[in-house]
Amino acid sequence: MKLTGIELRRIGLPLVSPFRTSFGTQTQRDILLIRAVTDAAEGWGECVTLVDPAYSEEYVDGAVDVLTRFLIPALASADQLDGAAVQTILGGFKGHRMAKAALEMAVLDAELTSLGRPLARELGAVHDRVPCGVSVGIMDSVPQLLDAVQGYVEEGYLRVKLKIEPGWDIEPVRAVRERFGEQLLLQVDANTAYTLADARHLAKLDPFDLLLIEQPLDEDDILGHARLAQLMTTPMCLDESITSARSAAAAISFGACSVVNIKPGRVGGYLEARRIHDVCLAHGVAVWCGGMLETGIGRAANVALAALPGFTLPGDTSGSNRYYHQDITEPFVLDDGHLAVPTGAGIGVAPRPEYLNEVTTWSQWVPL
Numbered sequence: 001m002k003l004t005g006i007e008l009r010r011i012g013l014p015l016v017s018p019f020r021t022s023f024g025t026q027t028q029r030d031i032l033l034i035r036a037v038t039d040a041a042e043g044w045g046e047c048v049t050l051v052d053p054a055y056s057e058e059y060v061d062g063a064v065d066v067l068t069r070f071l072i073p074a075l076a077s078a079d080q081l082d083g084a085a086v087q088t089i090l091g092g093f094k095g096h097r098m099a100k101a102a103l104e105m106a107v108l109d110a111e112l113t114s115l116g117r118p119l120a121r122e123l124g125a126v127h128d129r130v131p132c133g134v135s136v137g138i139m140d141s142v143p144q145l146l147d148a149v150q151g152y153v154e155e156g157y158l159r160v161k162l163k164i165e166p167g168w169d170i171e172p173v174r175a176v177r178e179r180f181g182e183q184l185l186l187q188v189d190a191n192t193a194y195t196l197a198d199a200r201h202l203a204k205l206d207p208f209d210l211l212l213i214e215q216p217l218d219e220d221d222i223l224g225h226a227r228l229a230q231l232m233t234t235p236m237c238l239d240e241s242i243t244s245a246r247s248a249a250a251a252i253s254f255g256a257c258s259v260v261n262i263k264p265g266r267v268g269g270y271l272e273a274r275r276i277h278d279v280c281l282a283h284g285v286a287v288w289c290g291g292m293l294e295t296g297i298g299r300a301a302n303v304a305l306a307a308l309p310g311f312t313l314p315g316d317t318s319g320s321n322r323y324y325h326q327d328i329t330e331p332f333v334l335d336d337g338h339l340a341v342p343t344g345a346g347i348g349v350a351p352r353p354e355y356l357n358e359v360t361t362w363s364q365w366v367p368l
């Protein structure tokens with residue numbers, strides 16, 4: 001397969017409601033999409049960067065820059081391009097995992113589409129649908145939170161994740177537990193908002209029988225997470241800290257986590273995500289698929305990944321309507337708390353051209 005060129009496209013999509021986390025409030029999503037045009041087929045990729053370097057050091061303008069100046073031109077040297085070749089070539093550049101992941105996804109989609117093979121089968125999926133959880137942002141009040149959770153439970157979500165930060169942690173968790181009972185699968189995500197000095201406070205979450213606490217400490221604080229894991233009974237899960245299969249293996253060996261949130265964007269792509277899955281499965285560490293408020297493009301690929309055997313916990317693979325009034329692809333709709341794994345070739349979905357054009361704010365063709 002030979003690459004003809006890459007189209008970069010930025011779209012603006014308003015969120016159905018503001019999404020507040022410990023690092024800020026988002027009211028809309030500015031998303032970079034990648035279309036890989038090859039001599040065999042076309043493929044789509046989605047970059048999960050935010051506008052600001054708030055969740056990780058990457059950001060949308062930076063991704064556009066590194067893609068156009070370095071990552072895309074580097075692919076010109078390959079005469080036989082496929083997803084694996086992209087990974088090898090991009091390995092020559094440090095960092096920029098979200099940008100790399102998006103490019104890898106677009107080439108992988110083109111490759112698998114030309115071969116008629118679904119991404120899920122290629123990755124080793126063993127399920128045809130995946131159980132879904134929902135991530136619930138920080139709210140202005142507990143009653144408002146209970147209303148939101150009630151709505152998601154009625155929609156069929158099988159697991160609820162509450163975003164927490166200092167000042168919004170024990171009481172909201174207690175209130176949700178009291179209202180919805182102990183059978184509700186419940187977990188929390190701090191997005192690095194605490195320090196090890198908060199250990200005694202965080203241990204007050206232990207009586208609420210949470211599935212896990214996600215990334216309470218700084219992303220480079222593996223030792224801190226290992227210490228904190230010994231000071232609480234709630235299972236420790238890492239998100240931001242896990243950037244590769246090697247860092248996952250190290251974190252597990254240090255006792256820093258017993259659960260891992262796998263996000264393909266954060267780790268540089270679906271192929272590395274599968275390796276993390278393999279490492280975790282070998283160590284008996286449960287994994288689940290995280291989310292970055294993807295459109296149907298990224299969502300389709302995440303659902304394919306979440307169908308691998310080690311994904312034993314419901315993911316943040318919510319329905320399209322959790323975030324968007326109108327998705328750019330056919331919407332993903334929850335059925336009995338699950339999303340169906342796409343069965344078409346490649347990622348199995350593509351944007352609807354008219355709506356895509358309507359929401360496009362910028363585009364650029366990069367020939368090879």
Ligand code: NPQ
Pocket residue numbers: 019021026029050055135189191239290291292293316
């Ligand atoms: C997490 N996601 O697990 C992230 C972080 C996150 C679904 O909780 C705009 C775009 C706002 C992506 C806020 C979920 C975001 C975002 C938080 C991702 O840590």
Ligand code: MG
Pocket residue numbers: 189191214215239240261290
């Ligand atoms: Mg997280």
